[in-house]
Amino acid sequence: MNAIEVTDLHKIYGDDVHAVKGVSFTVKPGEIYGLIGPNGSGKTTTLRIIAGIVKPSRGTVKVYGLDPYRDFDKTRGLISYLPEEASTYPLLTGLEHLYFYARLYGGDVKSIVEYGVKITGLGDRLNEETIGYSHGMKRRLLLGIVLMRRPKIAILDEPTSGLDVHASVSIRRMIKQYVVETGASVLLSSHNMLEIEYLCDRVGLIFKGKIVAEGEPRKLIEEYDAANMEDVFTKIVREEG
DSSP: OOSEEEEEEEEEETTTEEEEEEEEEEEOTTOEEEEEOOTTSSHHHHHHHHTTSSOOSEEEEEETTBOTTTTHHHHTTTEEEEOTTOOOOTTSBHHHHHHHHHHHHOSOHHHHHHHHHHHHOOGGGGGSBGGGOOHHHHHHHHHHHHHTTOOSEEEEESTTTTOOHHHHHHHHHHHHHHHHHHOOEEEEEOSOHHHHHHHOSEEEEEETTEEEEEEOHHHHHHHTTOSSHHHHHHHHHHHHO
16 A cells, blocks of 8 residues: 555635646655655645645545545544744753653653654753754754654655755754654655755656656656756756746
């Protein structure tokens, strides 16, 4: 069974804003799948539908055979979602964040927090209030909160947005480590094409609400006679635009 199956997905806002126009793709267990595209192409809407937050206008989404919107009570235990705009509570320490969310998740709080401490890699800085954290440290903490309960599917919207090279590398290592340790699937969006090349097993390029190219990064680079994924992205957008 696929971890995620998206078939002919559409989302229409109001009478005339057709944000997603027939998107279809699958994500396998243990796979890191990248959804890339220009701003306004439908990436975030697609991720939110798969997370069960937004109702599709038509089409189907299945998460291990379940509809994430209609079966939200069942799928919320399988999925964790990190939105691009997520933030921390400035007067709570990093460790207090982990305990707070672990109690919301339920289950073995101690075990969940122990894994959160490990995967964030923030060490003693977890004892500090997050008002003093850098943007990179906040993203590492937020990603740790999302991953610490070991979801079978992690949906990450621009996980390295606004980060410098060092912080971005730390986030990528966290994601890779998590998939290796758990066999979970990751669905992420990113504007960083180097990140996509490094992280993703397969990539879907969404443009004007449609998937216009899909495949392994290496094969897409060969197919489009490109130097890298950034070059692939530029060529496809130029052709489709």
